[in-house]
Every structure is written in structure tokens, then in C-alpha cells.
Amino acid sequence: MRATPRVVIIGAGIVGANLADELATRGWTSVTVLDQGPLNLAGGSTSHAPGLVFQTNPSKTMTEFAAYTVDKLLSLSDEGVACFNQVGGLEVATTPERLEDLKRKLGYATSWGIEGRIIDADECTKHYPLLNQDMVLGGLHVPSDGLASAARAVQLLIRKATAAGVTFIGSTPVTGIEQSGGKVTGVQTPDGVIPADIVVSCAGFWGPKIGAMAGMAVPLLPLAHQYVTTTAVPELVATNLRTNPLDPSNGARMPILRHQDRDLYFREHGDRIGIGSYAHRPMPVDLDRLPDVAPGQMSEHRMPSRLEFTEEDFLPCWEDSRQLLPALRGAEIADGFNGIFSFTPDGGPLIGQSPELEGFYVAEAVWVTHSAGVARAVAELLIEGESRIPLHECEVSRFEAVQTADSYVSETSQKNFVEIYDVLHPLQPRESPRDLRVSPFNCRQKELGAFFLEASGWERPHWFEANRPLLDELPAEWQAPERGSWAAMFSSPISAAEAWKTRTAVALYDMTALKRLEVSGPGALALLQRLSAGQIDKKPGAVTYCLLLNDDGGVRSDITIARLDEATFQVGANGNIDFDYFTREARRQTADDVSQWVQVRDITGSTCCIGLWGPLAREVIAKVSADDFTNDGLRYFRTKQVRIGGIPVTAMRLSYVGELGWELYTTAEYGLKLWDLLFEAGQEQGIIAAGRGAFNSLRLEKGYRLWGTDMTPEHEPFQAGLGFSIAKNKDSFVGAEALAERRAQPAARQLRCLTVDDGTSVVLGKEPVFFNGEAAGYVTSAAYGYTVKRPIAYAWLPPSASEGDAVEIEYFGTRIAATVSAEPLVDPGMERLRG
Incomplete structure (x- = not known):
């Protein structure tokens, strides 16, 4: 029997303990789990977590993580006492805006398979008798939500995994990560080095320190969060709805409760109420200034993750709590603390392998709510090569370089803390930091009154106020109906005029923000042939739309590959995750056979792209270029080098809006001049600059898919309507065998x-x-x-x-x-x- 890899997990909290169990359950038992604190109370976020599990999330992935966590915790018990008290979840609305948002949230729950209902104020009070019914307009009730007993679960998981052969070592700090030849080899401790083929950091808010030992930026900010427990509430004792078999720390009869209009949540602790608040100022934590608590001194009230309570920050919340729950007027604050937990620039967890150090993985910024689900996903990632629940929203490599800077992580993570319970629109742009990444045309776009939204640090125009006068010319059949208030946010009727001009005349679109990679070298073709499901072995000048698949046949990404010459390809990718994947695979291929070396460069920032599209596009480009842009000169899905006003340009005959035209690429120093040349040349044809509002409408009319939205790794190409992109004369690519098996079903x-x-x-x-x-x-x-x-x-x-x-x-x-x-x-x- 083949020996399993040696795995070291750093952190014996709810994530690390779950991961050890998930690995052991799958037969990987050469596992060592380390923690700097004692195993019975490690002192991290798990040790003080209030344990509320609200499953519903705008992300399908996060909801599935939570649902699995509920199922697993329900299965863990000791002497008949489970680790999950399924009392249900209740989110109440005290404003009309919140009630509407709860209806939207119920839509998420229904989409992702979670049962829930919108209930009126009377029914809210029946579920939670302590409520001030006069304040409540209604609520969202999810019966399967509840309370996790995280500390109890960790002890049971340690016991279970130990019985399966996993080794747990407490009171042992990690002092370094050993590596050789770009691969992890071990973990340093004061007692020596523990050899490892794989290291997984589940260190929670200490994750950045562990990552630094491996040379990896972990974009996570530790923040303090206030939590208090009241004195006994007589009404809780009198209510005596039913007996609960759980331990007193997790004893509850009523649903877990959110009062998001005041950034508060509530849970019972026997005859007391626990209150968590996000209403206070953000409190970033300097890891180097945490209290030094020796393992032997650790206790429920003394641990590194439990900071002194700042009562002045909580007092307004205390008054808000007493308004919603009048029974608290007869109680006082018995205990309070500022507990540390993790926030990231986009609020999601950090999962995946280091881009630079093979075998070093992270599973950080994971709350109790999603802990078991994340652990299962990481176990599948290590053993099977990918998680069955898509991880694209959680991949640690999803961030651009600027988004991993300490200043960016700090500002955006604090903002996420402030906005955690806010009613946010799906297109809601961040207010700061802005103007981090701008195309060379940004100054012209501002002159045209561009309304910008932000993605991956890029400023992306969604419409142009300069086109507002076109609404007076817009034919009646192009007039769009007035939208509802929610759908109208971050949109404009100007997009109708921009779509009209694209379909009937010509428009310029800024496509600079799309990730571009240059893949070159003697092994470039072999790499792209192996990783993509398309036929790339074509003559220079060919452009291929194709898919990257996972080993299980799911759609990892969709890309375009343009063969510029025999050994140079330009890849239009979906983001930094693709860049990380190509870079890693190129490194492995080069190591296996140096004659097949490959270089992968991210050329996005050094280049720019204009989409010139519309039925009059040829008339415009003919004024500024002597090159042949006819069907014979540049066919559909072909590329060639051209000159536009003397500027060297790579022209690709592609169109994501379904109209005649080209993607025109040049280096950044020529970008503004290229924009000006085309805009001036197109005045007779009525050229306009158009934004992403029109772009998204036009691409959906054409049926073009958006990866990460329309399809993800859980989908296979033929289900997604992309079977045409699978090369018919090719069967040796990543995922080919699995895809054939899935197609047979x-x-x-x-x-x-x-x-x-x-x-x-x-x-x-x-x-x-x-x-x-x-x-x-x-x-x-x-x-x-x-x-x-x-x-x-x-x-x-x-x-x-x-x-x-x-x-x-x-x-x-x-x-x-x-x-x-x-x-x-x-x-x-x-x-x-x-x-």
C-alpha cells in the first residue's frame, strides 16, 4: 500500500481539527497538527467564538460550506450531547429597506437549497418572545440554522482523529517553514523540525505571520470584535420553553437572532443573553503587541485572542439592544471582551497553495460557520486535486499584487467590517481606495463623464454622461422601460443609447482590465495543448476560444489563445487565478524537461486594449490604417500585426458584443494616442465611447458566457453550452477522461x-x-x-x-x-x- 504524504497542519482550532479529521477519514493519517496553545484551549478565535451559524450567503460556495458544517456538527456528539443546537435563525427587519433585503436573502437561500420563510412581526415574536414587536416589521426564519459549540467540537474532532492515527501536539509554536528546491520540506519548532511534504496553515489571524515564514503574503487583517454576556434575564428563566440537552455554554431555546439594522446579533447562554456588535469603530490588531499568555496560564478569560473590553464602544449598542429586547432593561453587562478574528479585502476566506512554494497551503479567515465545509474542500484539494465545491471565490491567488499590500488589506478589511450588515447592491463600488489601476484612456473617459465602477483595482466605465444627448435621438423601439429602484441602482438609461450606437454605428470599449498573459518559449505550445481543451496547434495568426478544465472535467476557466508566432502566445485570461495556474504548470514542465522551458508573463499593466465594434467599424479604421481589415485580410478569430496611425498594434478579429470589429492591443505608452486617433477618425460615423452597462446587455443577447458567473468549476462544458469549444481531434488534455465519463451520464x-x-x-x-x-x-x-x-x-x-x-x-x-x-x-x- 502506497504511503500517504506527510502533512503538517498549523493550528488546532475548528478549521485545523476538522481538516485533520477530513484527511483521516479519507485514509491520510500521516498527519501532525501543531498549536502554540494547549490543545484543550488553544487561545485562538475558536476558543471564544459565539458559534452562531447563519447559513444563507450571496455566495453559493459559502452557503454550501455552511450547510456541510451544520450536518457535520450535528453528527458529532458525546454522551448524547451534540455539537450543534439547531434552534433556527431569525433575522428581523426594523426598517422597510431591511425587510426588502430579507426577501432578497430568502431568494439566495432558495437558490442554494436552504429552506426559509419571510414571517410577519407576530410570528417573529412567537419564535422570539423577548422581541419588542412594535419595532419589528418582519423577519427571515431559517429552521436549520443554529448554534455551534466550537470548543466542544474541536475536542471531539481531536479525539476522533487521534484514534485514526493523527498526531496532535500542543504548546508548540512554529518558528519557521523549511523548504528546498521550491518545495516545502518541514516545519521548525523549538523541539526540532517536523518533516513534511505538505504544510497547511490554519492559524487564523496568525496566518500572515505563518505565511511570511514561507515567503507568502496572506492578505488578512486581525480585527477585534465586541461580545458581551448579560447577567441573568428573569424572562428567559420564566419562559422555560423546553429543556435543552446541550451544555450550559451552548444552551438555547430561542433562535439565534440578528438585528442588522443596528449591527447586532444575539444568542442565549442558559439564562443569559450574549450580544455581538459590529457597530463600533474598526479595531485593527498588531500581532506583535498581543498579550503573551503562556500555555499553562491559558483560561477562558485569559488568552491571546481575548482583549480588554472597551465599554465606551459598546454603550450605544447596549441601548439599542434594550430597545429591541426590553427584557434586558432588568439586566446588566456581566462580562465583555474584544475578541480577535480575521477579515480580508473582499470578506471571503483564503484557501489554496502558495504561488511560490509548492506544498504550502493556507485555509485562513474561516469562521466557525464555514469551518467543516472548508476543511472538506481542502482535504479534497489535497487528495483529489480539486474541491467538489468550487473554490474560485476563495482562492488565495484571486487578489492582484496591489490588493495584497498591507495598506490595501488594512483599509478594505476595515471597510468590510463596517459594512458587514449593510444592505449592499451587487454592483456597489468601493469608495476607497480608488484609481489604483487606470487605463491610458482614463483621462479621456473622465472628460466624457464616465461613471466608473471598480473591479480588481481597475476603474471601469459603465456609461458616459457625454452620451446623454443621444437619448433625444434614440428611436422609440430602443427605449428601455423604467427599472425598479433596486435594478436601477448603478445603471443608467444612457446604456440603451450606447447599445444602439454599437448595433447601428460604431463604439469604442475599454478592454484594458481583462487579464493578458504572454506564454512563450520552446515548450509554450505543449503547455497550452496540455492545459486547454481546444486545438492550439495551428499556424501563427490563429486565435482559439477554449476552456481550461479541472481533472474532474469541470470548467476551470475560459480563455482565448492567440498564436503570435511559433513560440509566443497571448492568452486572454479571467484573472490572477489563471496566471497562478499557468505559472505553476510552466514551472513544473520546465523542471521536468529544461528543453521545454516556458515563460509566463502578466502583460496586462504594460499593454492596453480597445474594442472597436459596430457595423461602421471598417469605415473608421480605414481612415487611420493602410492595413487590410477586410474579410480576406483578417478573418474572424484571426490576429495580425498592423499599424494604426503609425502605432504598432496587435489586431484580433474578436467581438464579445456580437458586432463586426476588433480587439486592438498596443503597449501602454501608445494607448492614449490610439484612442484619440480612433475617436477622431470615427466622428463622421458617429463614434461614441461605450461602457459596461451596454457591454453586458449586448453579450447576453449574443449568448456569451461569463466565467465565474454563468459557469464555474462545478459545471461541465456541454451543460454550459460550450461543447463547441472542445477539440474533436484531441483527447490528451487535463480533464479529458473525466469529461468523457461525465458526458456518458x-x-x-x-x-x-x-x-x-x-x-x-x-x-x-x-x-x-x-x-x-x-x-x-x-x-x-x-x-x-x-x-x-x-x-x-x-x-x-x-x-x-x-x-x-x-x-x-x-x-x-x-x-x-x-x-x-x-x-x-x-x-x-x-x-x-x-x-
Whole structure:
């Protein structure tokens, strides 16, 4: 029997203990778990976690992590006492805006398979008798939420994993990470080095320190969060709803409660109430100034993660708590502390392997709510090569370099703390930091009155106020209906005019923010052939749209690959995760055979891209270039080097908006001049600058998928409508065998195009879709289709839902009728693109 790798897990909290158990359950028992604190009370965030588990999240991945955590904790028990008290969750609304948001949140729950209901104030009070019913407008009740007993769970997991052969060592700090040849080899401790083939840091808010030992930036900020326990509340004792078999620390009869309008949450501790607050100022923590608590001195009230209570920060929350729960007016604050936990720039966990050190992994910024789910995902990642729950939203490599700077991590993480319970729109831009990454055309875009949203640090125009006068010229058939207040946020009717001009004249789109990689060297073709499911072995000048698959056949990413010459390729990627993947695989290929070396460079910042699209695009470009842009001169999905006004440009005949035109690439120093040349040349043709509002509408009309939204690693290409991208004469690529096996099985779901019957109701994405009266799927992307004059939504549905079938989309609690439609809705014969 083949020996399993030697694994060292750093941190014996709820994540590390769960990971050890998940590995042992799968047969990996050469595992050592280290913690600097004693195993019975390690002193990290787990040791003081209040344990509230609200499962519903805008992220399907995070919801699935939480649901698995609930199931696992329910299965852990000692002498009949479980580690999870499934009292349910109740989120109350005291403002109309919050009540509407709870309806949206119920939509998430329904989409991701979590049962819940919107209930009125009377029913809220029946579930939680201490509520001031006069304040409450309604609530969201989820029966499967509840209280995790994290400390108890850790002890049971340690016992279970130890019995399976895992070694746990407490009171042992990690002093270094050993490595050789770019691979991890061991973990240094005061007692010597523990050899390791794999090291996983589950150190929580200490993660940045452990990461630094491995030369890895871990973009995480430790923040203090206030929690208090009251004196006994007589009404709790008198209520005596039922006896609870859990230990007193987790004893509760009523649901866990959120009062998000005041940034508060509540839980019972027997006859007392625990109150957590996000309403205070952010309190960043300097790890070097934490109290030094020796393992033998650790106790419930003395640990490194439990800081002194700052009562002045909590007093306003105490008054808010007494208003919502009048029974607290007869109680006092018995105990309070500022407990440390982890925040990240986007609020998500950090999971994955170091880009530079093979074998060093992190699973950080994980709350108790998602702990077992994350542990399972990491175990699958280590053993099977990928997690069955998609990790793209959690990959530690998802951040750009600027987003891992200490200043960026600090500012954005603190902002996430402040906004954690705010009602935020899906397109809500961060206010600061801004203007970190701008294209060379940014100054012109500002002159045109661009409204910018931000993504990955890039400023991206969504529409241009300079185009507002076009609304007076807009033909009646292009006029879009007025949107509801939520759908109208961060959108503008100007996008209709920009779509109209793109379809009827010509427009410039700034495509600079799309990730671009240069893959070169004698092994570049072999690398791209192996990693992609497309046929890349074509003559220079070919451009291929293709997929990267995981080993299980799921869609890892979709990319374009342009062969510039025999050994140089330009890859249009989806983000830093792709860059990390290509870099890692290139390093391995080079190490295996130096004659097949490959270099992967991120050229995004040193280059720029303009999309020149529309039926009059050729008339514009002919004024500034002597090169041949006819169908014979540059065919669809081909590239060549051209000159535009003397500027060297790589022109690719591609179009994500479904119109004639090109992606025009040049180096950054020429970008502004290129924009000015094209904009001036197109004045006679009515050229405009257009933004992403129009762009998203046009791409959905054409049926073009957006990776990470319309399809993720849980989907296979044929389900997603991307089977055409799989090379028919190629079977030796990553995921090929698994894809063939999955294709042999009946499809469980299909990505389908929906059109909204009333012609006016615009949804935004992630809403549940009902088929034959049952919740059957969820919306991925949505927009108003200006060309087709009705709203569009793409959704995952059962394969039995076919063209012409009626479905309903639930939007803020209202069912909207829609129809499964043939796609693409615009130019199915590709005449416009190939014209």
C-alpha cells in the first residue's frame, strides 16, 4: 500500500481539527497538527467564538460550506450531547429597506437549497418572545440554522482523529517553514523540525505571520470584535420553553437572532443573553503587541485572542439592544471582551497553495460557520486535486499584487467590517481606495463623464454622461422601460443609447482590465495543448476560444489563445487565478524537461486594449490604417500585426458584443494616442465611447458566457453550452477522461436562456427559478436586452425545461413569468460578426 504524504497542519482550532479529521477519514493519517496553545484551549478565535451559524450567503460556495458544517456538527456528539443546537435563525427587519433585503436573502437561500420563510412581526415574536414587536416589521426564519459549540467540537474532532492515527501536539509554536528546491520540506519548532511534504496553515489571524515564514503574503487583517454576556434575564428563566440537552455554554431555546439594522446579533447562554456588535469603530490588531499568555496560564478569560473590553464602544449598542429586547432593561453587562478574528479585502476566506512554494497551503479567515465545509474542500484539494465545491471565490491567488499590500488589506478589511450588515447592491463600488489601476484612456473617459465602477483595482466605465444627448435621438423601439429602484441602482438609461450606437454605428470599449498573459518559449505550445481543451496547434495568426478544465472535467476557466508566432502566445485570461495556474504548470514542465522551458508573463499593466465594434467599424479604421481589415485580410478569430496611425498594434478579429470589429492591443505608452486617433477618425460615423452597462446587455443577447458567473468549476462544458469549444481531434488534455465519463451520464442541469414575459422586469442574478411550481434552478447573469426589447436572464435549470416552457423568477418575493428561449437571441447566423 502506497504511503500517504506527510502533512503538517498549523493550528488546532475548528478549521485545523476538522481538516485533520477530513484527511483521516479519507485514509491520510500521516498527519501532525501543531498549536502554540494547549490543545484543550488553544487561545485562538475558536476558543471564544459565539458559534452562531447563519447559513444563507450571496455566495453559493459559502452557503454550501455552511450547510456541510451544520450536518457535520450535528453528527458529532458525546454522551448524547451534540455539537450543534439547531434552534433556527431569525433575522428581523426594523426598517422597510431591511425587510426588502430579507426577501432578497430568502431568494439566495432558495437558490442554494436552504429552506426559509419571510414571517410577519407576530410570528417573529412567537419564535422570539423577548422581541419588542412594535419595532419589528418582519423577519427571515431559517429552521436549520443554529448554534455551534466550537470548543466542544474541536475536542471531539481531536479525539476522533487521534484514534485514526493523527498526531496532535500542543504548546508548540512554529518558528519557521523549511523548504528546498521550491518545495516545502518541514516545519521548525523549538523541539526540532517536523518533516513534511505538505504544510497547511490554519492559524487564523496568525496566518500572515505563518505565511511570511514561507515567503507568502496572506492578505488578512486581525480585527477585534465586541461580545458581551448579560447577567441573568428573569424572562428567559420564566419562559422555560423546553429543556435543552446541550451544555450550559451552548444552551438555547430561542433562535439565534440578528438585528442588522443596528449591527447586532444575539444568542442565549442558559439564562443569559450574549450580544455581538459590529457597530463600533474598526479595531485593527498588531500581532506583535498581543498579550503573551503562556500555555499553562491559558483560561477562558485569559488568552491571546481575548482583549480588554472597551465599554465606551459598546454603550450605544447596549441601548439599542434594550430597545429591541426590553427584557434586558432588568439586566446588566456581566462580562465583555474584544475578541480577535480575521477579515480580508473582499470578506471571503483564503484557501489554496502558495504561488511560490509548492506544498504550502493556507485555509485562513474561516469562521466557525464555514469551518467543516472548508476543511472538506481542502482535504479534497489535497487528495483529489480539486474541491467538489468550487473554490474560485476563495482562492488565495484571486487578489492582484496591489490588493495584497498591507495598506490595501488594512483599509478594505476595515471597510468590510463596517459594512458587514449593510444592505449592499451587487454592483456597489468601493469608495476607497480608488484609481489604483487606470487605463491610458482614463483621462479621456473622465472628460466624457464616465461613471466608473471598480473591479480588481481597475476603474471601469459603465456609461458616459457625454452620451446623454443621444437619448433625444434614440428611436422609440430602443427605449428601455423604467427599472425598479433596486435594478436601477448603478445603471443608467444612457446604456440603451450606447447599445444602439454599437448595433447601428460604431463604439469604442475599454478592454484594458481583462487579464493578458504572454506564454512563450520552446515548450509554450505543449503547455497550452496540455492545459486547454481546444486545438492550439495551428499556424501563427490563429486565435482559439477554449476552456481550461479541472481533472474532474469541470470548467476551470475560459480563455482565448492567440498564436503570435511559433513560440509566443497571448492568452486572454479571467484573472490572477489563471496566471497562478499557468505559472505553476510552466514551472513544473520546465523542471521536468529544461528543453521545454516556458515563460509566463502578466502583460496586462504594460499593454492596453480597445474594442472597436459596430457595423461602421471598417469605415473608421480605414481612415487611420493602410492595413487590410477586410474579410480576406483578417478573418474572424484571426490576429495580425498592423499599424494604426503609425502605432504598432496587435489586431484580433474578436467581438464579445456580437458586432463586426476588433480587439486592438498596443503597449501602454501608445494607448492614449490610439484612442484619440480612433475617436477622431470615427466622428463622421458617429463614434461614441461605450461602457459596461451596454457591454453586458449586448453579450447576453449574443449568448456569451461569463466565467465565474454563468459557469464555474462545478459545471461541465456541454451543460454550459460550450461543447463547441472542445477539440474533436484531441483527447490528451487535463480533464479529458473525466469529461468523457461525465458526458456518458445524463445531464442533471443545463444553462438556459430566459426572456421575461412582461418585457419590463429586470432581475440581477442569483434569484431562484421555479419550473412546474418547484424551485428548480437559479439565475446567473441578467440584463435588459436593448436590441431584443425585453429583459434577459440565463439560468441553470433541469434538462426537462425546454424551449417555450414557462418558468418563474422570484424577485424580492414576487414571481415573474419568463420563457425558456432559443439562443442566441441576436444574429444566430453570425452574419453581423463575419460581415
